[in-house]
Each structure stands twice: as structure tokens, then as C-alpha cells.
Amino acid sequence: GKYLLDGAAVLKHSILLNSAQTLESGSKYNYTMIAFLYEDNNPTTTATNSISSIKPTNATATTTATNTTSTSRTNNMNCMPHLQALGYEIRRYTKLPVPLSDIQNEWFRERVQKGGCCQEKEFLKLYAYTLMNYPIVVHLDVDSLLLKPFDSLYDVMMLDVTPTSSKGRITRQEELVRQIKPMWINTVIHDEKEELSMFNASTKATSIDAFFTRDYNMITASYFYKSGKAIKQVGVQGGFLVVKPNLEVFEEYRQLIRYGNYTSNNGWGDKGYGKFYGGVTIQGLVGYYYGELYDAVDDSIAYHGNTLEHQSPSTATADYHQGRTSMELNRCYYNQMADSPFQVKDDVTYCRTNQNLTECQDCRETSFEDIYSVHFTVCQKPWMCWQYAPNRTDLCAKFHRRWFQVRQSLENSWQMDVNSSNDHAVLLPWKNESNGGAWNSNIRRGYCGKNGKRRAYSPMQIPLH
Secondary structure: OOOHHHHHHHHHHHHHHOOOOOHHHOOOEEEEEEEEEEOOOOOOOOOOOOEEEEOOEEEOOEEEEEEOOEEEHHHHHHHHHHHHHHOEEEEEEOOOOOOHHHOOOHHHHHHHOOOOOOHHHHHHHHHHHHOOOOOOEEEEEOOEEEOOOOHHHHHHHHOOOOOOOOHHHHHHHHHHHHHOOEOOOOEEOOOOOOEEOOOOHHHHHOOOOEEEEEOHHHOOHHHHOOOOOOHHHOOEEEEEEEEOOOHHHHHHHHHHHHHOOEEOOOEEOOOOEOOOOOOOOHHHHHHHHHHHHOOOOOOHHHHHHHHHHOOOOOOOOHHHHOOOOEEEEOOOOOOEOOOOOEEEEOOEEEEOOOOOHHHOOOHHHOOHHHOOEEEOOOOOOHHHOOOOOHHHHHHHHHHHHHHHHHHHHHHHHHHOOOOOOOHHHHHOOOOOOOOOOOOOHHHHOOOOOOOOOHHHOOOOOOOOO
16 A cells, blocks of 8 residues: 555554663563565566564563564565665565465365455465564554553563473463453353353463454354354454464464365354454464364364374374464454444344443443554554544544654654754653544644545655665
8 A cells, every 4th residue: 555654664663662772661672673575476466465563582681573564566666675764674475375376275265365355465474473583473464553562462472381380380470461451361251151261271281372362343243153153263353463483383374274274154174263354364264273273172183183284183282282372362452443342233232252231341442541552443544534433533533643643753763863862752752742632633743634535644755764
């Protein structure tokens, strides 16, 4: 898209402001930026959307984080010098993790070419698992923004918890996890027999290797759960994924795609994952991987063995989950989209998370100060300069306000004198401002003209030096 470079620039700057490079952030993590560029030799192929990731790397007592973005060859010659000027390291790929021609299931291959926003190019995101120089990778779509450091996530993932760990270390893990706002903490779900806990047997046996959020907007709650579906079958939100790089996991994903283990009636593995937007690619695939194949030490192991390795059923062991233990984060705090948890059908209101209405958390009512990251989906992209319906104006306005504040901070940083005594005020222009406010000039800071007019947006002039 025309203004995705602006998104990449502002996202990167929001990472800087929430890293060790900004002392006021309190973060002990630094960062490096990486951009994935997909070079497609087919001139008829459309460009993929840009994507972004952060990945922390270990450096003695402190760590370093990295970020990724991807486009196709149709745009990369224009994007590359600007991304490099912004500080992105460029990784160029001429092949997707699984080329279309290698997918054995013809029906699935055809569906992949029509699925989601970016079709088969969505699988480019899986290269995040191959960045082995870093202990943690955070993939973010380019229309995302950091509001607070992710240190608590990194701390949990880097905690040394092994099958031989002491009970004390397990207790420390639970303590840390409770601080990061997981989606389910010993919560009983309406109409489901079992209690959803943030810990299962495998979690306590290994470290936590992946965090994600689910996209409850992709389901129709009025029949999803009545049809026998479970929470874990709701698709993973494809624009937010925190993982430990692992080449074995990457290869397992590749085999799933190559075999085309997806049915028309019941999605991935014929297990009910993927019957929603984007389900045929990343949102269904990642949900299936962490929700079914490595959900718990149970008979899914045998299924996994038959599917990926074509072996006989294997014995359940803690080692089976090593490097593959995941946890769902609360989308009201991470990857926040200001989405409604309710769906109304035939005058009946349903909760998309299958809870009682009195327990159904409405992310639109979350305090801005408690949110770690934002994803501009429901609220639309800041560069589209749109205004919204009253039921979500307040939080969306705060999200857009902060995006334009970070943009202004970045542009100021390009112009400021590094020896100036006023550097702090330039980098944090919102420090003494209120976060509230209606849609007015303070929200967009003069960067937008009329609402809903892309041509009214004033794009950034990114310096090429």
C-alpha cells in the first residue's frame, strides 16, 4: 500500500520509545530491525502487505530485539532504500516457505491462492521461526503500534524452566505469567465441561515458547459453539505472534502446508480449524499447530506422528512439547483492536468468547494506560483519516492520537540537534498531554484533511540517509 512505509516508520519508532534506548521506558531490552522482502519473479503477482516483527536477542545481562517487514518484488525496489534508511536490516527471499507448486493437495492449493488478505504470501511470516540468532521473535503487522514495553513477555519466555526444574521455578513462572494478563486464568467457560487454565501439564514441564491472541471477530458466536467448536478452534490473529525461533517447528509447518492437510468440511487436520477468514493460511494454521498438535500431552501426539512424520503412534512425553508450548494473551491488552465481544442474532446477544454476558470482557472499555500494543483493524489505519461510530470513538481516538504523536516524535527526531538540552521533550511530545479527547485537530496533529479521504493524508518524507 502507498502509506505502509509510514506504518513501518512509526511502528519502529514506537519500539524505540519502549526499549532500553529510551530510559524512561524502563525496558532492559534493546532492538534490531529486520525487513523480509519477497522477490516474486511472476509479474502478474500482486504485492503482499508489509508485516513487522520484533525479536529480542540475548547479550549477557541485557537482550536485543529485532523487527521484520515483508513486501513483494513489485514494490521492493521502491521500499528497500527507505526501509534501510529507517534502520531495517533487509532479508531477501525468492521462495515462500512452501512454493505453490509443492503443495500436494490440489483443492487446498487453489484455496490458498484465494485465502485471506495476501493468499500464499501469508506464509512468509513463518520465516520468523528461522531467525536463530535471536532467542525471541515478535511478529507484528505494520499497522501496529507499541504503547508499553514487552519485557514481561520476554522475561517469561527466557525463564529457565525444564522438566527437572524445581517446584520453586514453576511457581516463579506462574507468578510472572499472571502479571502479563493471559486470556484464561483458571476460568470456567460457559457450556464447556473443562476449566480453561493458563497452565497444563506440558506448560509446567517446559518453558513457554509462543504467545498469541485469537481473533474472536472471525467467528459467528450464535452457532460456532453450538456446533461443537471449542475456544481453541477460534483463529489466531495473524498480525501478532511472539515465538522462540525453532527450525524444527518451521519444518513442521512446511510439511503441513506441503501435504495440504486441510479438508473442505472441517479445516486443518479435519479438526475444525480454519473455517473463517484467513483460516486456510496463517490464522488457521497457527491455531491448529498450537491448539491441536501441541495443546496437551494426549492422543494428538499420535495424530501428529501420523500426519507429519508418517510414523506409528508415539508415547506421550514431556519432551514432545519442548519448544512448542504456547499461551493465549488477553487481546484487550495485547494486539488491542477495540473490537466488540458481542454478537446479536435474532434478538439474542452472544459473547464471542463463549462466556456469560456478565463475564464477557469488552475490550473497548479497557483503560488506555493498561494496553501494551494496538492493531489498527477495527479502528482502521491512521493514514486513512477516517472517523468512527460513537460506540468505538473514544478508544480508537486515543489509538490514533498516539500514532500521530509517535509520528511527530519521529519527524522531530530527524530534525533535532543531538546536543540539544530539549531532546526529551522532542521525543515524547505527549508526555504532559491528556489522552482523552474527541476527534479534533489534536488527534491527527494536522496530518489529515477531510475524513475518509486518503488523499487528505500528508505522507512522511523519509530521509534517505
